[in-house]
Amino acid sequence: MASHRNEKINGLIQREFSLIIIHKMKDTRIKDSNVSITRVKAAPDLKTATVYVSIFGDDSQKKVVLELLNNAKSFLRSSLGQVITVHSVPALIFEIDNSIEYGMHIESILKSLKDDKELKDQNEEDS
Numbered sequence: 001m002a003s004h005r006n007e008k009i010n011g012l013i014q015r016e017f018s019l020i021i022i023h024k025m026k027d028t029r030i031k032d033s034n035v036s037i038t039r040v041k042a043a044p045d046l047k048t049a050t051v052y053v054s055i056f057g058d059d060s061q062k063k064v065v066l067e068l069l070n071n072a073k074s075f076l077r078s079s080l081g082q083v084i085t086v087h088s089v090p091a092l093i094f095e096i097d098n099s100i101e102y103g104m105h106i107e108s109i110l111k112s113l114k115d116d117k118e119l120k121d122q123n124e125e126d127s
Helices: 004-023 028-032 059-071 073-083 099-126
Strands: 035-042 048-055 091-096
Touching: 004 028, 004 035, 004 048, 004 073, 028 059, 035 099, 048 059, 048 099, 059 073, 059 091, 073 091
Parallel strands: 048 091
Antiparallel strands: 035 048
């Protein structure tokens, strides 16, 4: 269970990373790929923080954006250090979060099932 302090830091890092990506990163491949920071999980000792990112696009686009984020770790960590007050800014680990895409996939399946049922019901009424 995360401590209240860690939860606050996780939220702060998530919010600030979103702003850094929008306002400070210059690489258009990141901005154009619709990157979202879905959550952050800082280690209890705050030495590392796993940043979960949702990247819309195909696997090759995701790979490129993840590589760009990894290459920009020192810039991102430095930018983060300018806006949060902790003893030391955690080392960053980026992970792709596919939960949004998965949710959209489930939603499309449910919509398809609903449409099929409505079509079947309509056909039964017409017979």
